[in-house]
Amino acid sequence: MINSASHTLRVADNWVRPYEPGSGRWLVIAWEAVALAMLSWATVRQFDLMGHGVRVVACLLAAVWVVGAWRILQLGVYISTEGVLIRGLLRSRVMRWREIGGVRLQRTRHRLGPWEIESGNTVLLERLNGETVNTELWEKGVDFHARPTVFRAVYQEIRNRHRTAASEQ
Structure with missing residues (x-):
């Protein structure tokens, strides 16, 4: 079982990572x-x-x-009809679709002294309570660095799943 902030879901076999991990x-x-x-x-x-x-x-x-x-090897974002499973290095988190208010991209920059380093986009989930959750999907990360079209396709898939779930409620 994996705990979310307010619910406990049994992780079933229907969780799918909508992309192949990068080399x-x-x-x-x-x-x-x-x-x-x-x-x-x-x-x-x-x-x-x-x-x-x-x-x-x-x-x-x-x-x-x-x-x-x-x-x-297990890191990543998995989706199902129930919601989104975010597997990190140390912990995993499940968010039901009904807890998610939106899915968006955020441009990320890191400061190194006086310089700003452009880090590309990351996918964020906006909870209904206003909190944002980082999905660990990063445009310039190990999974998508050489595959920007795959990154965009995964982002669109998560948005489409969220829209579908929202319209069914």
Whole structure:
């Protein structure tokens, strides 16, 4: 079961991610493997570990990597007739269509000192209470960086599903 702010829904088999994950996810997983291998090496060297200590550190960090890689592969936005499921790295969130007032794009910029870096669009869900929820769908992210038409199609699919659900109420 996954908890939303006000409801609990049983996650069924009818949740569909309306896009194929980008190949950039594998680069992130490989990067994390290298980073954890370096952390393992540094830990062994720092604490002069031998034998069982080396195996414990290696197994612990390998387990962290496996769990993290699995979550990275599951990241994304899933839709169904019930609503939207947003799977993040650490938590998941379900929002029913009737809780969503609108779906919109927001232009994102990041500041780095005196410079502003254009980061593209992200999809936001507007709740009926005025709160906005980030969907983690980012135009320049690992899933859509080289596929802007896929990003637009996913955005339109979520908007269409929301409109359909709103007209049925």
